[in-house]
Amino acid sequence: MRVSVGKWTKHKLMLENERLASFLPDTQYLNRTSLNTMLDKYNQIMVKPCNGFQGRGIIQISSLSNEQFVLHIERSETLINGKENIYDYLKENHFPRNRHRYIVQQRIPLATINNNPFDVRVMVQRKKDSLEWAVTGKLARVAANNFIVTNAAKAILSVENAIEISLVNNENIKDIVTDLEEVSLLIAGQLANSYTKKRVYGIDLGIDTEGKVWIIEANLTPAVSMFKLLNDGSYETIKSYKRG
Known part of the structure; x- marks a missing residue:
């Protein structure tokens, strides 16, 4: 039986995991x-x-x-x-x-950079013959002026740089990055129970000013071209995993 790929269905699937529930907005x-x-x-x-x-x-x-x-x-x-x-x-x-x-x-109270909210895209993938999920790339997207969503992005930054120059309480950048990666891997593992053939997720996460991580969305067919802008090798890694 085919499982819906809509936001409501994915939210309910993630909510079944007690560890993920605390990262989900009402x-x-x-x-x-x-x-x-x-x-x-x-x-x-x-x-x-x-x-x-x-x-x-x-x-x-x-x-x-x-x-x-x-x-x-x-x-x-x-x-x-x-x-x-x-x-x-x-x-x-x-x-x-x-x-x-x-x-x-x-509404997730996203942290801002120069008054513009930003969020984080984490790519989680597995290879064809493996059940092991890996974080293959992550970046921060800064919303364009006067936009409420980051899909209209005015800047693509590394996550560490975005946290450092934002209004996030950034004393523990490494801990925030660790949370981002751990939550993303948890989401992939949880959704894999329902979307058994999927090998890639684009996890959108928010960070509030206290450094708390929030789940925004789990994308099943994520765009990856934005990773070219980082020049950190992640785009090549993502493509490598996609090939298998």
Whole structure:
């Protein structure tokens, strides 16, 4: 039986692992009730299509005073009055007419570099005749000005450099990098139980200002061309693993 590759399914699969659960943001399947519940719990939330890619369709909702909310989509912002009006606005203006599934998620407070959030992509792969997973590359992506997602990246940096120049409490850079790699390997091992033929994952992780690692997404068909920009040999390693 084929297992869905959507964000909601992968979130539930990861949640089954107790060690991974502490790295996952609060996430619910989106409907009117769950949207209102999450808005009551958090000042900022994210709405994401289950089968979206490259950051498309992601919406950040921020709570202001007096029952006002700002919807941030790519570079644009829209002000909505009244929590009860948000779901209808999204349904009318941003949800496709053909039925798509969405999740609603606690916003991860990503650390920033010059006021722009950054996240981390970790490549985890195994060779054709091996069950052993390995980290084959990692990099940091800095979001373009006024963007809420890093898919529109203004810079690609090494993870160590990004942490060093960011607002992260970076006294223990090595410990943060170790956490990033260990969480990524745990995710690959957990998802391999369901996606048995997969040999590569692109794990997107966030780091908050305290240095805590958060799971953003596990990509089953990750793009790798961005690793060329690092010139650290990781692109060649990734391609080598892909060949087998």
